[in-house]
Each structure stands twice: as structure tokens, then as C-alpha cells.
Amino acid sequence: MSVAIKVEELSKAYQLGEFGTGTISRDIERWFAKLRGKEDPFLKVGEVNDRSVKGDSDIVWSLRDIDFEIAQGESVGIIGRNGAGKSTLLKLLSRVTSPTQGVIKVKGRIASLLEVGTGFHPELTGRENIFLNGAILGMRKKEITRKFDEIVDFSGVARYIDTPVKRYSSGMYVRLAFAVAAYLESEILIVDEVLAVGDAEFQQKCLGKMKDVSTNQGRTVLFVSHNMSAVMNLCTKAMVLKNGEMEYVGELTEGIQQYQSSSIKRSSEWIADKPAAGPQIRHASLSIIEDQPDITLKIKLRVGSVSNNTAAFVAFDIKNGFGTTIMQAIPRITPFLEFDGTDREYLFQVDLVGLIPDSYFVSVWIGPHNTETYDWQKDILSFEIHQSPTEGRTFPHHYDNGFIVPNSKIIES
């Protein structure tokens, strides 16, 4: 196995705040420093990229001294919290911007997918956009012609292929865009969280395609995601970034655990932006007691009401990290919750079945009837499951094997 990507002491600095006044004098100062062979004066004062701490200088290192090697055919999941430097790393690797320090060495052609549908022109038809987008991503025209039918087939929008894409639904748009990228012939594929769009079925299809690309075609894949299950499904290796520094690189499950232990989320809270008329969810909070396979959620809601005699019931939809709603909990349908014009507070308990390790999101709905809604706040609460529901299971759970693990035991042998 040979090396596909080698990165040495890679750093990227960004200037914070406003550009504008003073840039000319600064530019001259930098230019003088360079002329005398000195280090750039505005890069000297560097700080670790931590959003929560306000620094003194307006230079921040989005990435600092990153070293790694990726072998050909490996698929690497790049994980980390927001602002950890994941996107910066992808931008550097895909040549969108250049490093401040350090070297990136690459063998083979890189195709990067930081966004689906880059360069799509709304006035052009699907067919024209396939060619344009393919060319932007680095394909030759004859390459696209050769794969055209496959691309259309994969996207499933054959009927609309000669319609301008501005008439497409957003789902169709994304399908077509991803399809183009899926048929890129490059040795290295870089994918940012583009799978956050499109419906569940299509997401599954994209993931499948990417897995196919890495395992069957032996291409190198770099994949950034917050979705641990997707990473688990797709990758063979993990790279954990924290505040612009490399925290871990190596074995997949080890990396995911490292990341999760550093970001354990035991509770979640939400407050309404602006108070509205009517029975409205004003405040919601969630805490979790995880004792696999028993998981208990405690959800506290404060619901406002403007009039007497409002009656309603509450429903919680629980989505997995993939965006599929896998459960709905309705604590009580009759008798209704009664309101008297003041804010009321409720505490609910949801006993969960054995869920596979993942990030989960809770939507809160309140209404008087299943066809009438007072307030519906989507994905406002979240929680994470870290342990497998099956005691002693060390191998990862995949979506392919289901989302819920029922209790099972041997009763006769």
C-alpha cells in the first residue's frame, strides 16, 4: 500500500474581525518584513482556536501543526466539534485555499465535494448542468458523456432532464448534483457533510455509493461528518480534531470513543426566541440517564397559554443521527393538558428501548388534535447514546442492522 496523502506540519491562520481600514499600511508592513526575510509580523501572535475564549490577537490558528499520512484505499472519517478545523482541513486538501505553513503532498487526482451542486445554473437544463457541474469538478466532456446515462439513472430524475433546474424541487436538485459527483473518476474523494440534505432513502443511497467507491474501487475517501453512525458505516480510520489540533488519528472505534468522551452530552436545553400568541413551547430541557439497555429521558416543558380552557396533548418525535424519525412518544392523549392563561410547567418521562450508539434529536409537538398544531419545534433537544445496548458487544452497530436492539435471551438450551 502506498501513501495517497501526506501532510506535514500543516497550519492555517485566519484573521478575525474586519478587513478594511488599515489594510494598506498592514500590507506594506508585511511586505517589508518579507523583503528583509523575516517572519510575517501578523502571524507571530497565534492562539489556539477556541471559540469560547476571547483571545487578545485577531489572528487565530484554525489548524496548527497537523501531521498525518493516509494510505491509498483507506477511508478516513474526520470528526470533531464545530470549529475544530475539519472544514479548513478539507478546504486545504481540496486546494480551495492555501496553507499558511506546512506542506500537503498528494498522489492521484483529488475530487472534492464540499457542497453539492456547485456551479449549477438555474436557467440551464438538468442535462446542461450535468456537463457543467462535471466539468467544474474536473471531469472531461467525453468522460461525462460516457457516464451520462448512469448519472441520470442514479439521480432518478430522468423525466426532467431537459427541464431547467430552477423548476426542480430541492430534493431533485440535490439528487442530480450528488449523482454527478458520485461518478467522478478520481483516486481521492473528499466529502463534507453533504449528506445532511435529501431524503433518508437517498442519503442511504449516497452512503452506499460512497462505501462502494472506497471498498470496491479501492479509492481513498476522506469524509467529514457529525454523524457517528455514518462514519462508522463508511470509514476504516478516524481522525479527531480539537481546536485546530490533531487529537487522535488511527483506529476507527477508538477515535470515535475519544471524540465522544470529550463531548459527552448529558443534557440539552432550548428557549423560544420570541414569545408568540397562543399555547407555545417557551422552554424545553432534557436530561438522560443512560444505563443500557435502560435509557430514561426526563423532558421538562414550559408551555405558555393566552386563554383559558385551552386543551392539548404533547408528542415527542425522536430522530436518529441520520434524520429518520424512529420513534414517537405521546405521554398522554386523554385527559388533555388544561391551560388557564398562565405558563404551565410539565415534567415528562420517556422510557426508551435499547438504542444503538448515535446522536438523537427530539422534536416537540403540541396540539389539540392530530390534524391541528399549536406549536411544533423541530429537533430542539438532543442526546447521545454511547454504549451498546447489548452487554459485551464491542463491534460497532451499523444502520444496516437496525436502529433498535430488542432485549433477547436464551431460554432453553
Next chain:
Amino acid sequence: MNKSGLAAGSENWDLVLKPQTSLFRLNFRDVWAYRDLLWLLVRRDFVSFYKQTVLGPVWFFIQPLFTTIIYTFIFGGLAKIKTGEVPGPLFYMAGITCWNYFADCITKTSTVFKDNANIFGKVYFPRLIMPLSLVLSNLVRFAVQMILFLLAMAWYYWGKGAHGFHVTPYITLFPLMVALMALQGLGLGMIVTALTTRYRDLALLVVFGVQLMMYATTVVYPLTTVIEKFPQISWLVTYNPMTEVIETFRLGFLGEGTFSWGLLGYGIAVTIVILFAGIFTFNKIERNFVDTV
């Protein structure tokens, strides 16, 4: 993982990315590899321009036609600027056709980084492709306006009888003139777009600057008139490289204009300097502009 084992025998990289590269590494090979994209972009510009318009490509005619009428009225009728033997409308149309192409190249190129910030921020391709595609798609527009100009010539020749213009052998320099206009526009546009990523003021300057520059070029008057009437400032017009282009163009098609091989050589030299200055500044900025825009 065995690090040394991996590194062995793999020192021939296809791509090495470093903070600084030489300004003189222009990557024309990269541009060539993306030539299909270039054509698709030209096509996109052309097709999207007239989609959902009633008159379609006819719009390409309307602007030069009206400008010619207005110039004929103002500069010919009111200001009474002599246009030699050549009928006023033809004289102006020749100037406008050339100037429009040059001006379009500058103004379109000068916003390349701003207009494409989104694409440039998401995917890599040789950035030079974008300005090149603009120069080429403007060429389509120029061709259409040339047809209008040739039609006007034909109309004067056969329709009006009295013409007063004649084609000269300098017409063979036409392809060179087109190249000079395109490359000057491209070069200046690239300098401006590169600098506007840092200093936005320039974007405002360019629209109005191009307008002013037109009056320092022989679009609405012949070079001989300036030399005759304002000898002390005529150098400003003479050494404007676009003057050489328009004068030669007019001399070729209409038989009215000043030409010398020395001035042509000067025009070519200036064009090359502008072009390379443009490419170098563009190259320098393109590497990091995503961070500042």
C-alpha cells in the same frame, strides 16, 4: 501503522501544496486540462443570457445601434467633430464595436472573484478559466456586433451610393486587433479583480474609469483631430494602447486612421506587459482570496 514502510518509494507526488509558490508558475497545463470547462462556461453565459427573453440574441444589436445614433447626434450633429471622408455613423460604430468589447472584457473580468466567490470557495479548478471564459463569451457578442457593423457598411456601399470609405490592406491586421483588445481587457480586469478582493473601492472606480478612458481613446473622434487641436495633450491619446487598436481597425475597414508600425509595436508591448501583470496579480491573490472575500 508502519510509517517508514509507507513512506518508502513514494516520493513522486502528483501535487505538492505549499504556502508560497513562485509567481512565475502559471500552471497553463492545468488550464489546458480544464479546457472543456472553458467551453461549457462560454456556452452557459451565452445560453443563459437570452433564455426567457423575447428578442433573444437581438439584444446584442440594440445597444450598439442606439449608441451609434446618439453619438451621431451629439458628436457629429451638435459638437461637429469631423470624421474625415467617412460617414459619421460608420465611424462611430467602428469605435463603439471595438470599445464595447474591450470595456466588457474589463468590467466583467473585474468582478470575477466577487461573482464567483461561492464556487471558488467550494471547488478547485484553475481560476484563470473564469476570466478566460468571460473574454471568450464576450467574443460571441463582439462577433454579433461586427455583423451589424458589416451590414451598416454594406448598406452605405450599395444603398446610399455615396460612401467615402474604402477597405485597405490593413484589414488583415483585424485578428491581431481583436487579440489586443481581448488581452488588454483581460489583463486590466484581472489586476482590478485581484486588488478588489482587498480594496473594494476599486470596484467602484472601474465602471467610471472605463467611461472616462473612452474619451481618452479615439472612439468618437479621429486621432488626427486631437493632434491638430490639442497638441500638448495628444500624447495621452496617442500612447493609450486602445487608440492603436481602434485607429488600425478603422484604417482597415474604412480607410480612415493613423497607423505606424512603431505604434503598433508599442501597443503589442504594452498589451503583453498588462497581460502578464494581470496574470501575476491574479495568481497571487487566487491562492488565498477565499479567506478575505
